[in-house]
Amino acid sequence: MCGIVGYTGPKRVVPVILEGLRRLEYRGYDSAGVVYLQDGRLIKHRAEGKLVNLENRIDDAIIAKAHIGLGHTRWATHGAPTEENAHPHSDCSGDLVVVHNGIIENYHSLREDLKSKGHVFSSETDTEVLAHLIEEHLKDDLVEAVKAALKLVDGSFALGVLWAKQPGTLIAARNQSPLVLGVSEDNGMLMASDIPALLPYTNKVVFLEDMEMAVITASSYAVSSLETGAEVEKEVKIIEWNAAMAEKAGYKHFMLKEIYEQPQAITNTLSGRINPETGEVFIPEVNLTSEDVTKIDRIFLVACGTSWHAALVAKYWIEKYARIPVDVDIASEFRYRDLVIDERVMTISISQSGETADTLAGIRIAKQLGSKVITICNVVGSTMTREADGTVYTHAGPEIGVASTKAFTAQLAALFLLTLQLGQLKGTVSLEKSLELGRALIDVAAVIGRDLKKMQNQIAELIETFYDARDFLFVGRGLSYPIALEGALKLKELSYIHAEGYASGELKHGPIALIDKDMPILALVPKDAVYQKSISNVEEIKARQGRLILIGTEGDDHLKNITDDVIYMPEVHEEMNPLLYTIPAQLLSYEIANRRGCDVDQPRNLAKSVTVE
Numbered sequence: 001m002c003g004i005v006g007y008t009g010p011k012r013v014v015p016v017i018l019e020g021l022r023r024l025e026y027r028g029y030d031s032a033g034v035v036y037l038q039d040g041r042l043i044k045h046r047a048e049g050k051l052v053n054l055e056n057r058i059d060d061a062i063i064a065k066a067h068i069g070l071g072h073t074r075w076a077t078h079g080a081p082t083e084e085n086a087h088p089h090s091d092c093s094g095d096l097v098v099v100h101n102g103i104i105e106n107y108h109s110l111r112e113d114l115k116s117k118g119h120v121f122s123s124e125t126d127t128e129v130l131a132h133l134i135e136e137h138l139k140d141d142l143v144e145a146v147k148a149a150l151k152l153v154d155g156s157f158a159l160g161v162l163w164a165k166q167p168g169t170l171i172a173a174r175n176q177s178p179l180v181l182g183v184s185e186d187n188g189m190l191m192a193s194d195i196p197a198l199l200p201y202t203n204k205v206v207f208l209e210d211m212e213m214a215v216i217t218a219s220s221y222a223v224s225s226l227e228t229g230a231e232v233e234k235e236v237k238i239i240e241w242n243a244a245m246a247e248k249a250g251y252k253h254f255m256l257k258e259i260y261e262q263p264q265a266i267t268n269t270l271s272g273r274i275n276p277e278t279g280e281v282f283i284p285e286v287n288l289t290s291e292d293v294t295k296i297d298r299i300f301l302v303a304c305g306t307s308w309h310a311a312l313v314a315k316y317w318i319e320k321y322a323r324i325p326v327d328v329d330i331a332s333e334f335r336y337r338d339l340v341i342d343e344r345v346m347t348i349s350i351s352q353s354g355e356t357a358d359t360l361a362g363i364r365i366a367k368q369l370g371s372k373v374i375t376i377c378n379v380v381g382s383t384m385t386r387e388a389d390g391t392v393y394t395h396a397g398p399e400i401g402v403a404s405t406k407a408f409t410a411q412l413a414a415l416f417l418l419t420l421q422l423g424q425l426k427g428t429v430s431l432e433k434s435l436e437l438g439r440a441l442i443d444v445a446a447v448i449g450r451d452l453k454k455m456q457n458q459i460a461e462l463i464e465t466f467y468d469a470r471d472f473l474f475v476g477r478g479l480s481y482p483i484a485l486e487g488a489l490k491l492k493e494l495s496y497i498h499a500e501g502y503a504s505g506e507l508k509h510g511p512i513a514l515i516d517k518d519m520p521i522l523a524l525v526p527k528d529a530v531y532q533k534s535i536s537n538v539e540e541i542k543a544r545q546g547r548l549i550l551i552g553t554e555g556d557d558h559l560k561n562i563t564d565d566v567i568y569m570p571e572v573h574e575e576m577n578p579l580l581y582t583i584p585a586q587l588l589s590y591e592i593a594n595r596r597g598c599d600v601d602q603p604r605n606l607a608k609s610v611t612v613e
């Protein structure tokens with residue numbers, strides 16, 4: 001949430017910042033701003049709404065000489081999404097600017113105090129307090145002033161600071177919001193909220209930890225602790241992603257590109273982790289032994305949103321194959337519950353970004369209570385991966401579309417592998433069974449790759465009858481239930497149609513009252529262990545004139561007797577249905593949103609990487 005970029009080096013700063021913001025716009029698009037230092041003066045441009053509004057205001061000719069600056073793309077927390085509230089925010093003199101991601105929890109009392117000392121505020125934001133607070137402590141040493149100011153602050157921050165009177169220096173600081181430095185001998189130094197902003201210039205990065213600060217010049221960086229002031233030795237990490245991976249590559253939207261990347265994302269996630277001859281699973285990163293697994297009494301799966309849906313699927317798999325009881329929790333609830341957790345509990349967090357504030361807080365609590373913590377994560381080096389005892393990376397590549405797609409199916413692949421590993425270590429899954437299931441997982445990626453285009457064409461045609469619906473229901477049983485929830489989430493976030501997902505068997509306990517001839521209901525009815533039960537539930541819907549869309553297994557002619565709107569899926573191993581049936585649910589939401597003219601990649605009110613609670 002909120003993207004910040006900072007640059008100093010030989011390049012013209014404004015194009016570097018704008019390119020960085022373009023790559024971070026998924027983090028928020030309520031307003032954008034840039035500041036640069038030219039002829040000893042800080043020059044700010046800000047605009048309400050998307051980055052394009054800012055770009056339209058900047059005259060390229062006047063920015064030729066600037067080589068240091070900061071930029072911000074905002075997801076509003078405190079204060080409306082207006083130009084006045086857009087970052088960068090300045091102090092009273094206008095010589096100092098700040099960009100910020102996070103929430104300053106004690107901003108109100110700080111603001112009142114600063115006002116009583118004569119500071120004049122021009123926005124409603126919590127961030128502006130930081131600019132004035134630093135100004136209050138500033139004599140001639142910016143570093144000391146930032147440190148002194150941050151000592152008074154409660155809350156989360158990733159911060160960029162620039163002072164006109166120290167023209168070659170940028171300050172970066174972090175607490176509970178992500179911030180990473182980009183290091184390049186030729187292109188200068190960068191800071192950003194996320195890696196894609198750095199990739200056009202460097203693949204060498206340094207992750208800042210909580211309560212660390214960096215002093216950056218065009219050719220150096222020095223990191224120190226905000227608490228002790230001591231210098232901190234940092235490791236430079238090499239990122240395997242390249243800049244082109246964060247581009248649309250000819251697709252109309254990032255989301256569509258990412259839907260099409262799913263076969264590759266699943267394959268990459270499996271690659272090298274399962275022996276296709278013997279069925280043996282290798283996930284050395286989680287460092288689990290048979291002894292560890294035998295001691296586990298219970299697993300908590302903790303996540304938010306789409307990642308939580310992946311957790312719901314994994315519960316079925318882990319309980320069935322590894323025979324370990326699983327609780328699935330929404331992280332924002334988990335973190336405030338009176339948890340019964342000790343060292344016999346394993347906690348698994350699932351997160352595309354590895355930065356989601358609630359999930360991160362959840363694993364910190366679980367760790368304190370003695371639980372071993374494993375994370376399933378897509379972003380290399382993200383905070384969750386640094387704090388967990390082990391990480392199973394999903395190798396989905398950068399996900400830019402705000403609605404998660406390929407990260408979800410890659411999470412499912414990683415969770416299934418982890419299930420097999422737990423089962424093998426516990427002795428509940430034989431190598432023979434593992435081989436059968438492992439091959440099924442490898443095969444499903446190929447099946448999706450083969451049939452994706454066909455599915456998209458069919459769905460694009462089908463939605464003509466449904467795209468203007470006011471409400472939508474998604475139903476499924478067993479492994480299809482979490483996919484129904486995921487389908488409903490995708491549709492509501494992308495197209496703003498009210499949609500709900502239900503376990504099919506739960507309909508008659510209330511939601512069936514919603515059904516009439518105007519209510520579209522997408523029912524997932526693969527030929528699986530609960531097929532007959534699902535069909536009975538579908539018949540109940542039909543009896544109440546619901547407008548049914550069925551997604552079922554190729555060759556199941558009975559479905560055509562129920563409704564004309566049937567999408568047939570190839571038959572795959574039953575356990576793989578969640579991966580396969582997610583694809584039409586994603587495509588349906590994509591096509592409906594596109595047909596309604598919605599902003600598919602940047603739906604209203606949302607941002608990717610939810611770093612505030």
Ligand code: F6R
Nearest residue numbers: 305306307351352353356403404
């Ligand atoms: C929905 C979506 C969100 C995220 C959620 C968790 O399409 O993308 O629901 O899944 O915000 O994010 P991560 O996985 O980064 O923790």
